[in-house]
Amino acid sequence: MIEFKEAAVVAPDSGVPILEPTTLTLAEDRISIIGANGSGKSTLARLINGLVLPVSGSVEVDGLDTAKHGAQVRRRVGYLFTDPSAQLIMPTGVEDVALSLRRVIKNRKERDDAAMSALKEIGLATKADVSVNALSGGQRQLLALAGVLACTPSIVVADEPTTLLDLRWRAHVGALLRSLPLQVIEVTHDLDSAAKAQRTLVIDLGRVVYDGSPKEAVQVYRDLMFGRASQGANA
Amino acid sequence: MISLLGLYRPRNTPLHRAPAWFKMLLLLGMSITCLVVSDPVTSIGITLACLLLLASTLPPAKATLRGMGFIVLIAALTTVFQVWRGEYIRALDLAGDLISIAALALAVSCSTSMGEMLDFVTALARPLRWILPPETIGVMVALTLRAIPEAARILVEARVAARARGLDRSVRAILIPSASRTVGFALQLGQALHARGIAESGRGAHVPEPVGAVEGEGSPAARLGEPPVRDATPPDSESGAR
Numbered sequence: 202m203i204e205f206k207e208a209a210v211v212a213p214d215s216g217v218p219i220l221e222p223t224t225l226t227l228a229e230d231r232i233s234i235i236g237a238n239g240s241g242k243s244t245l246a247r248l249i250n251g252l253v254l255p256v257s258g259s260v261e262v263d264g265l266d267t268a269k270h271g272a273q274v275r276r277r278v279g280y281l282f283t284d285p286s287a288q289l290i291m292p293t294g295v296e297d298v299a300l301s302l303r304r305v306i307k308n309r310k311e312r313d314d315a316a317m318s319a320l321k322e323i324g325l326a327t328k329a330d331v332s333v334n335a336l337s338g339g340q341r342q343l344l345a346l347a348g349v350l351a352c353t354p355s356i357v358v359a360d361e362p363t364t365l366l367d368l369r370w371r372a373h374v375g376a377l378l379r380s381l382p383l384q385v386i387e388v389t390h391d392l393d394s395a396a397k398a399q400r401t402l403v404i405d406l407g408r409v410v411y412d413g414s415p416k417e418a419v420q421v422y423r424d425l426m427f428g429r430a431s432q433g434a435n436a
Numbered sequence: 437m438i439s440l441l442g443l444y445r446p447r448n449t450p451l452h453r454a455p456a457w458f459k460m461l462l463l464l465g466m467s468i469t470c471l472v473v474s475d476p477v478t479s480i481g482i483t484l485a486c487l488l489l490l491a492s493t494l495p496p497a498k499a500t501l502r503g504m505g506f507i508v509l510i511a512a513l514t515t516v517f518q519v520w521r522g523e524y525i526r527a528l529d530l531a532g533d534l535i536s537i538a539a540l541a542l543a544v545s546c547s548t549s550m551g552e553m554l555d556f557v558t559a560l561a562r563p564l565r566w567i568l569p570p571e572t573i574g575v576m577v578a579l580t581l582r583a584i585p586e587a588a589r590i591l592v593e594a595r596v597a598a599r600a601r602g603l604d605r606s607v608r609a610i611l612i613p614s615a616s617r618t619v620g621f622a623l624q625l626g627q628a629l630h631a632r633g634i635a636e637s638g639r640g641a642h643v644p645e646p647v648g649a650v651e652g653e654g655s656p657a658a659r660l661g662e663p664p665v666r667d668a669t670p671p672d673s674e675s676g677a678r
Binding site: 250252272275276279280282284286287288290291292293296299300301303304309312313330334348349352 | 444445446549550551552554555571575578579581582585586621624625627628629630631632633634
Protein backbone atom coordinates (compact mmCIF):
# COMPACT_ATOMS: atom_id res chain seq x y z
CA MET A 202 0.00 0.00 0.00
CA ILE A 203 1.44 3.36 -1.08
CA GLU A 204 0.14 6.57 0.42
CA PHE A 205 0.87 10.08 -0.74
CA LYS A 206 -0.14 12.65 1.89
CA GLU A 207 -0.06 16.14 0.42
CA ALA A 208 3.36 15.25 -1.06
CA ALA A 209 4.86 18.10 -3.09
CA VAL A 210 8.15 18.50 -4.98
CA VAL A 211 9.79 21.70 -6.17
CA ALA A 212 12.87 22.25 -8.34
CA PRO A 213 15.84 22.67 -5.97
CA ASP A 214 17.31 25.75 -7.61
CA SER A 215 14.35 27.70 -8.92
CA GLY A 216 11.66 26.60 -6.47
CA VAL A 217 9.34 25.93 -9.42
CA PRO A 218 6.73 23.30 -8.46
CA ILE A 219 7.35 19.96 -10.16
CA LEU A 220 4.56 18.17 -8.33
CA GLU A 221 1.74 20.03 -6.60
CA PRO A 222 0.62 18.70 -3.18
CA THR A 223 -0.79 15.28 -4.01
CA THR A 224 -2.84 12.91 -1.90
CA LEU A 225 -3.29 9.39 -3.22
CA THR A 226 -3.65 5.84 -2.02
CA LEU A 227 -2.27 3.29 -4.46
CA ALA A 228 -3.45 -0.20 -3.58
CA GLU A 229 -4.23 -1.82 -6.95
CA ASP A 230 -1.86 -4.39 -8.45
CA ARG A 231 -1.62 -2.71 -11.83
CA ILE A 232 -1.41 1.05 -11.99
CA SER A 233 -0.30 3.06 -14.97
CA ILE A 234 0.79 6.69 -15.03
CA ILE A 235 0.56 8.69 -18.22
CA GLY A 236 1.26 12.30 -19.11
CA ALA A 237 3.26 14.58 -21.35
CA ASN A 238 7.05 14.87 -21.14
CA GLY A 239 7.99 17.00 -18.13
CA SER A 240 4.53 16.71 -16.58
CA GLY A 241 5.89 15.24 -13.33
CA LYS A 242 5.05 11.55 -13.76
CA SER A 243 8.61 10.31 -13.25
CA THR A 244 8.89 12.52 -10.15
CA LEU A 245 5.71 10.92 -8.81
CA ALA A 246 7.18 7.47 -9.51
CA ARG A 247 10.52 8.33 -7.91
CA LEU A 248 8.77 9.52 -4.76
CA ILE A 249 7.59 5.94 -4.21
CA ASN A 250 11.03 4.49 -3.47
CA GLY A 251 12.58 7.62 -2.03
CA LEU A 252 14.73 8.52 -5.04
CA VAL A 253 13.05 11.91 -4.75
CA LEU A 254 11.86 13.18 -1.38
CA PRO A 255 8.88 15.51 -0.97
CA VAL A 256 9.60 19.05 0.23
CA SER A 257 6.28 18.98 2.07
CA GLY A 258 3.87 16.21 2.97
CA SER A 259 4.98 12.60 2.97
CA VAL A 260 4.97 9.35 1.05
CA GLU A 261 4.56 6.05 2.88
CA VAL A 262 5.04 2.52 1.64
CA ASP A 263 3.48 -0.12 3.89
CA GLY A 264 3.47 2.50 6.63
CA LEU A 265 7.17 3.37 6.19
CA ASP A 266 7.95 7.01 5.46
CA THR A 267 10.29 7.26 2.46
CA ALA A 268 12.13 10.19 4.07
CA LYS A 269 12.79 8.39 7.35
CA HIS A 270 13.12 4.76 6.29
CA GLY A 271 14.60 5.10 2.80
CA ALA A 272 16.71 1.93 2.87
CA GLN A 273 13.83 -0.21 4.11
CA VAL A 274 11.46 1.29 1.56
CA ARG A 275 13.92 0.54 -1.26
CA ARG A 276 13.99 -3.11 -0.17
CA ARG A 277 10.25 -3.22 -0.73
CA VAL A 278 10.15 -1.12 -3.88
CA GLY A 279 12.18 -2.17 -6.95
CA TYR A 280 12.76 0.51 -9.57
CA LEU A 281 13.24 -0.09 -13.27
CA PHE A 282 14.70 2.79 -15.30
CA THR A 283 14.06 3.71 -18.93
CA ASP A 284 17.69 3.16 -19.90
CA PRO A 285 18.93 -0.12 -18.48
CA SER A 286 22.56 0.75 -19.32
CA ALA A 287 22.71 3.11 -16.38
CA GLN A 288 21.27 0.45 -14.10
CA LEU A 289 23.79 -2.27 -14.93
CA ILE A 290 27.04 -1.98 -13.01
CA MET A 291 28.88 -5.26 -13.26
CA PRO A 292 30.52 -6.59 -16.45
CA THR A 293 28.30 -9.66 -16.86
CA GLY A 294 24.65 -10.44 -16.23
CA VAL A 295 25.12 -12.98 -13.48
CA GLU A 296 27.52 -10.70 -11.63
CA ASP A 297 25.12 -7.79 -11.89
CA VAL A 298 22.22 -9.74 -10.42
CA ALA A 299 24.57 -11.10 -7.74
CA LEU A 300 25.48 -7.51 -6.85
CA SER A 301 21.83 -6.86 -5.98
CA LEU A 302 21.92 -9.91 -3.73
CA ARG A 303 25.10 -9.03 -1.80
CA ARG A 304 23.00 -7.39 0.87
CA VAL A 305 20.92 -10.49 1.58
CA ILE A 306 23.16 -13.46 0.75
CA LYS A 307 26.66 -13.33 2.17
CA ASN A 308 27.96 -16.61 0.75
CA ARG A 309 29.30 -16.06 -2.78
CA LYS A 310 28.39 -19.50 -4.10
CA GLU A 311 24.80 -19.23 -2.84
CA ARG A 312 24.59 -15.71 -4.20
CA ASP A 313 25.78 -16.75 -7.65
CA ASP A 314 23.34 -19.69 -7.67
CA ALA A 315 20.45 -17.39 -6.72
CA ALA A 316 21.50 -14.91 -9.43
CA MET A 317 21.70 -17.69 -11.98
CA SER A 318 18.25 -18.93 -11.06
CA ALA A 319 16.84 -15.39 -11.38
CA LEU A 320 18.36 -15.16 -14.87
CA LYS A 321 17.03 -18.60 -15.79
CA GLU A 322 13.50 -17.62 -14.82
CA ILE A 323 13.62 -14.49 -16.91
CA GLY A 324 15.03 -16.38 -19.91
CA LEU A 325 18.55 -14.99 -19.82
CA ALA A 326 20.46 -18.03 -18.55
CA THR A 327 22.41 -18.39 -21.80
CA LYS A 328 23.55 -14.76 -21.53
CA ALA A 329 24.64 -15.01 -17.89
CA ASP A 330 28.36 -14.71 -18.63
CA VAL A 331 28.08 -12.43 -21.64
CA SER A 332 29.31 -8.85 -21.25
CA VAL A 333 26.41 -6.47 -20.58
CA ASN A 334 27.76 -4.32 -23.41
CA ALA A 335 27.15 -7.18 -25.85
CA LEU A 336 23.46 -7.55 -24.94
CA SER A 337 20.64 -6.02 -26.97
CA GLY A 338 18.52 -3.24 -25.47
CA GLY A 339 15.72 -5.69 -24.69
CA GLN A 340 18.07 -8.17 -23.07
CA ARG A 341 19.57 -5.40 -20.96
CA GLN A 342 16.13 -4.33 -19.80
CA LEU A 343 15.32 -7.95 -18.89
CA LEU A 344 18.61 -8.16 -17.01
CA ALA A 345 17.81 -4.97 -15.12
CA LEU A 346 14.41 -6.47 -14.26
CA ALA A 347 16.09 -9.68 -13.09
CA GLY A 348 18.31 -7.59 -10.80
CA VAL A 349 15.24 -5.90 -9.37
CA LEU A 350 13.21 -9.10 -8.92
CA ALA A 351 16.10 -11.00 -7.36
CA CYS A 352 15.71 -8.77 -4.28
CA THR A 353 12.08 -9.95 -3.94
CA PRO A 354 10.40 -6.54 -3.75
CA SER A 355 6.66 -6.30 -3.13
CA ILE A 356 6.29 -3.36 -5.51
CA VAL A 357 7.97 -2.66 -8.85
CA VAL A 358 7.98 0.88 -10.21
CA ALA A 359 8.85 0.91 -13.89
CA ASP A 360 9.68 4.28 -15.41
CA GLU A 361 9.00 4.00 -19.14
CA PRO A 362 10.63 0.56 -19.27
CA THR A 363 9.76 -0.05 -22.92
CA THR A 364 10.42 3.38 -24.44
CA LEU A 365 13.83 2.43 -25.86
CA LEU A 366 12.78 -1.02 -27.05
CA ASP A 367 11.63 -2.31 -30.42
CA LEU A 368 8.12 -3.71 -30.86
CA ARG A 369 9.10 -7.31 -30.11
CA TRP A 370 10.93 -6.50 -26.87
CA ARG A 371 8.27 -3.96 -25.92
CA ALA A 372 5.62 -6.69 -26.07
CA HIS A 373 7.84 -9.16 -24.22
CA VAL A 374 8.88 -6.84 -21.38
CA GLY A 375 5.34 -5.45 -21.11
CA ALA A 376 3.83 -8.94 -20.83
CA LEU A 377 6.46 -9.96 -18.30
CA LEU A 378 5.73 -6.93 -16.12
CA ARG A 379 2.01 -7.65 -16.28
CA SER A 380 2.55 -11.28 -15.27
CA LEU A 381 4.37 -10.40 -12.03
CA PRO A 382 2.42 -11.34 -8.93
CA LEU A 383 3.26 -8.10 -7.19
CA GLN A 384 2.17 -4.48 -7.38
CA VAL A 385 3.44 -2.91 -10.59
CA ILE A 386 3.32 0.83 -11.20
CA GLU A 387 4.25 1.69 -14.75
CA VAL A 388 4.99 5.14 -16.08
CA THR A 389 4.46 4.94 -19.81
CA HIS A 390 3.83 6.67 -23.10
CA ASP A 391 2.45 3.41 -24.50
CA LEU A 392 -1.29 3.98 -24.25
CA ASP A 393 -2.10 0.36 -25.13
CA SER A 394 -0.01 -0.79 -22.20
CA ALA A 395 -1.50 1.90 -19.93
CA ALA A 396 -5.00 0.73 -20.83
CA LYS A 397 -4.23 -2.78 -19.51
CA ALA A 398 -3.85 -1.50 -15.94
CA GLN A 399 -6.57 -1.53 -13.29
CA ARG A 400 -6.18 2.14 -12.57
CA THR A 401 -4.55 4.99 -14.47
CA LEU A 402 -3.34 8.38 -13.32
CA VAL A 403 -3.02 11.23 -15.78
CA ILE A 404 -0.46 13.84 -14.76
CA ASP A 405 -0.36 17.27 -16.27
CA LEU A 406 1.71 20.28 -15.19
CA GLY A 407 2.57 18.63 -11.88
CA ARG A 408 -0.98 17.69 -10.95
CA VAL A 409 -2.99 14.49 -11.11
CA VAL A 410 -5.76 15.61 -13.42
CA TYR A 411 -7.47 12.23 -13.73
CA ASP A 412 -7.42 9.13 -11.58
CA GLY A 413 -9.57 6.17 -12.44
CA SER A 414 -10.52 3.88 -15.28
CA PRO A 415 -7.69 3.38 -17.82
CA LYS A 416 -10.04 3.73 -20.79
CA GLU A 417 -11.33 7.12 -19.64
CA ALA A 418 -7.83 8.17 -18.56
CA VAL A 419 -6.46 7.54 -22.05
CA GLN A 420 -9.31 9.61 -23.50
CA VAL A 421 -8.65 12.44 -21.02
CA TYR A 422 -4.97 12.36 -21.95
CA ARG A 423 -5.69 12.39 -25.70
CA ASP A 424 -8.10 15.32 -25.31
CA LEU A 425 -5.52 17.16 -23.25
CA MET A 426 -2.71 16.64 -25.74
CA PHE A 427 -4.69 17.20 -28.93
CA GLY A 428 -6.38 20.25 -27.40
CA ARG A 429 -2.97 21.67 -26.59
CA ALA A 430 -1.66 20.82 -30.06
CA SER A 431 -4.56 22.64 -31.74
CA GLN A 432 -4.09 25.64 -29.42
CA GLY A 433 -0.44 25.67 -30.47
CA ALA A 434 -1.42 25.53 -34.14
CA ASN A 435 -3.88 28.41 -33.75
CA ALA A 436 -1.47 30.54 -31.77
CA MET B 437 43.51 -1.20 -23.55
CA ILE B 438 39.81 -0.73 -22.84
CA SER B 439 39.18 -4.04 -24.61
CA LEU B 440 41.09 -5.72 -21.77
CA LEU B 441 38.29 -4.91 -19.33
CA GLY B 442 35.70 -7.63 -18.93
CA LEU B 443 38.02 -10.42 -20.08
CA TYR B 444 36.82 -12.79 -17.38
CA ARG B 445 35.28 -16.02 -18.61
CA PRO B 446 34.17 -18.73 -16.20
CA ARG B 447 36.51 -21.73 -16.62
CA ASN B 448 37.86 -24.48 -14.44
CA THR B 449 41.60 -23.76 -14.66
CA PRO B 450 43.90 -23.80 -11.59
CA LEU B 451 44.11 -20.00 -11.61
CA HIS B 452 40.30 -19.72 -11.79
CA ARG B 453 40.03 -21.97 -8.74
CA ALA B 454 42.66 -20.03 -6.79
CA PRO B 455 41.35 -17.43 -4.32
CA ALA B 456 41.57 -13.77 -5.31
CA TRP B 457 43.92 -12.92 -2.43
CA PHE B 458 46.43 -15.52 -3.64
CA LYS B 459 46.37 -14.12 -7.18
CA MET B 460 46.80 -10.57 -5.98
CA LEU B 461 49.66 -11.65 -3.73
CA LEU B 462 51.25 -13.49 -6.65
CA LEU B 463 50.92 -10.37 -8.82
CA LEU B 464 52.44 -8.17 -6.13
CA GLY B 465 55.27 -10.62 -5.40
CA MET B 466 56.07 -11.12 -9.06
CA SER B 467 56.06 -7.36 -9.72
CA ILE B 468 58.51 -6.77 -6.84
CA THR B 469 60.73 -9.63 -8.04
CA CYS B 470 60.74 -8.20 -11.57
CA LEU B 471 61.82 -4.81 -10.26
CA VAL B 472 64.49 -6.21 -7.92
CA VAL B 473 66.03 -8.86 -10.19
CA SER B 474 68.07 -7.43 -13.06
CA ASP B 475 69.52 -10.68 -14.37
CA PRO B 476 68.33 -11.17 -17.98
CA VAL B 477 68.17 -14.99 -17.78
CA THR B 478 65.94 -14.87 -14.68
CA SER B 479 63.92 -12.14 -16.34
CA ILE B 480 63.30 -14.26 -19.43
CA GLY B 481 62.40 -17.24 -17.22
CA ILE B 482 59.85 -15.16 -15.29
CA THR B 483 58.42 -13.81 -18.57
CA LEU B 484 57.92 -17.32 -19.94
CA ALA B 485 56.30 -18.45 -16.69
CA CYS B 486 53.91 -15.49 -16.73
CA LEU B 487 53.00 -16.07 -20.38
CA LEU B 488 52.34 -19.74 -19.60
CA LEU B 489 50.14 -18.74 -16.65
CA LEU B 490 48.21 -16.40 -18.93
CA ALA B 491 47.74 -19.16 -21.52
CA SER B 492 46.60 -21.56 -18.77
CA THR B 493 43.57 -19.34 -18.07
CA LEU B 494 42.34 -19.89 -21.66
CA PRO B 495 41.69 -16.18 -22.27
CA PRO B 496 39.64 -14.86 -25.20
CA ALA B 497 42.25 -14.92 -27.99
CA LYS B 498 41.42 -11.77 -29.94
CA ALA B 499 41.20 -9.33 -27.04
CA THR B 500 44.22 -10.87 -25.31
CA LEU B 501 46.39 -10.71 -28.43
CA ARG B 502 45.32 -7.13 -29.02
CA GLY B 503 46.11 -6.17 -25.41
CA MET B 504 49.41 -8.02 -25.31
CA GLY B 505 50.32 -6.66 -28.74
CA PHE B 506 50.15 -3.16 -27.32
CA ILE B 507 52.41 -4.12 -24.39
CA VAL B 508 54.89 -5.89 -26.71
CA LEU B 509 55.03 -2.75 -28.84
CA ILE B 510 55.86 -0.62 -25.78
CA ALA B 511 58.46 -3.21 -24.71
CA ALA B 512 59.99 -3.18 -28.21
CA LEU B 513 60.25 0.61 -28.22
CA THR B 514 61.88 0.51 -24.77
CA THR B 515 64.30 -2.16 -25.97
CA VAL B 516 65.26 -0.14 -29.04
CA PHE B 517 65.91 2.88 -26.85
CA GLN B 518 68.08 0.89 -24.40
CA VAL B 519 70.00 -0.81 -27.24
CA TRP B 520 70.62 2.60 -28.78
CA ARG B 521 72.11 3.64 -25.44
CA GLY B 522 74.28 0.50 -25.51
CA GLU B 523 72.63 -1.12 -22.46
CA TYR B 524 71.83 -4.54 -23.92
CA ILE B 525 71.26 -6.35 -20.62
CA ARG B 526 69.01 -3.60 -19.31
CA ALA B 527 67.07 -3.72 -22.60
CA LEU B 528 66.31 -7.41 -22.15
CA ASP B 529 65.49 -6.99 -18.47
CA LEU B 530 63.10 -4.07 -19.00
CA ALA B 531 61.25 -5.72 -21.88
CA GLY B 532 60.92 -8.93 -19.85
CA ASP B 533 59.62 -7.04 -16.81
CA LEU B 534 56.99 -5.18 -18.83
CA ILE B 535 55.70 -8.30 -20.57
CA SER B 536 55.76 -10.38 -17.35
CA ILE B 537 53.76 -7.92 -15.27
CA ALA B 538 51.25 -7.29 -18.07
CA ALA B 539 50.79 -11.01 -18.77
CA LEU B 540 50.30 -11.83 -15.10
CA ALA B 541 47.88 -8.92 -14.60
CA LEU B 542 45.92 -10.20 -17.60
CA ALA B 543 45.97 -13.74 -16.22
CA VAL B 544 44.53 -12.44 -12.94
CA SER B 545 41.78 -10.43 -14.64
CA CYS B 546 40.95 -13.35 -16.96
CA SER B 547 40.52 -15.71 -14.04
CA THR B 548 38.89 -13.48 -11.42
CA SER B 549 35.25 -12.44 -11.62
CA MET B 550 34.25 -8.95 -10.60
CA GLY B 551 32.26 -10.46 -7.75
CA GLU B 552 35.40 -12.15 -6.37
CA MET B 553 37.35 -8.93 -6.81
CA LEU B 554 34.60 -7.03 -5.00
CA ASP B 555 34.74 -9.50 -2.09
CA PHE B 556 38.52 -9.16 -2.00
CA VAL B 557 38.50 -5.35 -2.01
CA THR B 558 35.73 -5.32 0.58
CA ALA B 559 37.76 -7.63 2.86
CA LEU B 560 40.88 -5.55 2.27
CA ALA B 561 39.03 -2.36 3.15
CA ARG B 562 37.63 -3.74 6.39
CA PRO B 563 40.26 -1.99 8.57
CA LEU B 564 39.05 1.31 7.10
CA ARG B 565 35.44 0.64 8.11
CA TRP B 566 35.45 3.56 10.56
CA ILE B 567 36.07 5.95 7.67
CA LEU B 568 34.01 4.36 4.90
CA PRO B 569 31.91 1.17 4.77
CA PRO B 570 34.06 -1.56 3.08
CA GLU B 571 31.16 -2.43 0.76
CA THR B 572 31.19 1.15 -0.53
CA ILE B 573 34.90 0.94 -1.34
CA GLY B 574 34.29 -2.32 -3.22
CA VAL B 575 31.45 -0.77 -5.20
CA MET B 576 33.67 2.24 -5.96
CA VAL B 577 36.21 -0.06 -7.61
CA ALA B 578 33.48 -1.79 -9.63
CA LEU B 579 32.07 1.59 -10.67
CA THR B 580 35.48 2.82 -11.79
CA LEU B 581 35.91 -0.20 -14.04
CA ARG B 582 32.34 0.19 -15.32
CA ALA B 583 32.87 3.88 -16.08
CA ILE B 584 35.96 3.44 -18.29
CA PRO B 585 34.29 1.71 -21.29
CA GLU B 586 31.23 3.94 -20.88
CA ALA B 587 33.36 7.12 -20.98
CA ALA B 588 35.15 5.77 -24.05
CA ARG B 589 31.79 5.05 -25.75
CA ILE B 590 30.56 8.56 -24.96
CA LEU B 591 33.75 10.04 -26.43
CA VAL B 592 33.39 8.00 -29.63
CA GLU B 593 29.73 9.04 -29.99
CA ALA B 594 30.62 12.70 -29.41
CA ARG B 595 33.27 12.44 -32.14
CA VAL B 596 30.78 10.94 -34.57
CA ALA B 597 28.21 13.63 -33.70
CA ALA B 598 30.81 16.38 -34.21
CA ARG B 599 31.76 14.86 -37.58
CA ALA B 600 28.09 14.73 -38.59
CA ARG B 601 27.88 18.47 -37.92
CA GLY B 602 31.05 19.12 -39.91
CA LEU B 603 33.01 19.96 -36.77
CA ASP B 604 35.64 17.21 -37.07
CA ARG B 605 38.46 19.48 -35.96
CA SER B 606 36.69 21.25 -33.15
CA VAL B 607 38.02 19.93 -29.86
CA ARG B 608 35.29 21.86 -28.06
CA ALA B 609 32.53 20.13 -30.06
CA ILE B 610 33.87 16.79 -28.84
CA LEU B 611 34.96 17.52 -25.29
CA ILE B 612 32.01 19.60 -24.03
CA PRO B 613 29.27 17.10 -24.96
CA SER B 614 31.52 14.25 -23.77
CA ALA B 615 32.01 15.91 -20.38
CA SER B 616 28.34 16.76 -19.91
CA ARG B 617 27.20 13.29 -21.00
CA THR B 618 29.73 11.64 -18.70
CA VAL B 619 28.41 13.68 -15.79
CA GLY B 620 24.85 12.75 -16.85
CA PHE B 621 25.81 9.07 -16.94
CA ALA B 622 27.39 9.36 -13.48
CA LEU B 623 24.20 10.93 -12.11
CA GLN B 624 22.05 8.20 -13.67
CA LEU B 625 24.34 5.53 -12.30
CA GLY B 626 24.15 7.13 -8.86
CA GLN B 627 20.37 7.12 -8.98
CA ALA B 628 20.37 3.49 -10.09
CA LEU B 629 22.67 2.55 -7.20
CA HIS B 630 20.39 4.40 -4.83
CA ALA B 631 17.30 2.72 -6.29
CA ARG B 632 18.89 -0.73 -5.99
CA GLY B 633 19.89 -0.03 -2.40
CA ILE B 634 23.55 -0.77 -3.24
CA ALA B 635 26.16 0.74 -0.91
CA GLU B 636 23.45 1.51 1.59
CA SER B 637 24.63 -1.75 3.04
CA GLY B 638 27.16 -0.11 5.34
CA ARG B 639 24.37 -0.01 7.85
CA GLY B 640 21.78 -1.98 5.93
CA ALA B 641 23.81 -5.17 6.11
CA HIS B 642 22.82 -5.45 9.75
CA VAL B 643 19.12 -5.23 9.06
CA PRO B 644 17.75 -8.78 9.15
CA GLU B 645 16.41 -9.87 5.81
CA PRO B 646 14.57 -13.06 4.91
CA VAL B 647 17.55 -14.84 3.37
CA GLY B 648 15.41 -17.89 2.76
CA ALA B 649 13.11 -15.76 0.65
CA VAL B 650 15.60 -15.97 -2.19
CA GLU B 651 14.50 -19.50 -2.73
CA GLY B 652 10.94 -20.71 -2.51
CA GLU B 653 7.76 -18.76 -2.52
CA GLY B 654 9.14 -15.28 -2.74
CA SER B 655 11.83 -16.13 -5.26
CA PRO B 656 11.86 -14.65 -8.74
CA ALA B 657 11.32 -18.18 -9.98
CA ALA B 658 8.08 -18.54 -8.10
CA ARG B 659 7.05 -15.02 -8.96
CA LEU B 660 7.45 -15.38 -12.67
CA GLY B 661 5.81 -18.76 -12.78
CA GLU B 662 2.62 -17.73 -11.05
CA PRO B 663 -0.27 -15.55 -12.11
CA PRO B 664 -1.01 -12.45 -10.01
CA VAL B 665 -2.34 -13.61 -6.66
CA ARG B 666 -4.20 -10.56 -5.51
CA ASP B 667 -7.76 -9.90 -6.62
CA ALA B 668 -8.21 -7.27 -9.23
CA THR B 669 -9.69 -4.27 -7.49
CA PRO B 670 -12.07 -2.31 -9.68
CA PRO B 671 -10.73 1.12 -10.50
CA ASP B 672 -11.99 3.71 -8.11
CA SER B 673 -12.55 6.96 -9.87
CA GLU B 674 -13.39 8.66 -6.57
CA SER B 675 -10.10 7.99 -4.87
CA GLY B 676 -7.13 9.93 -6.02
CA ALA B 677 -5.92 13.43 -6.52
CA ARG B 678 -7.34 16.17 -4.51
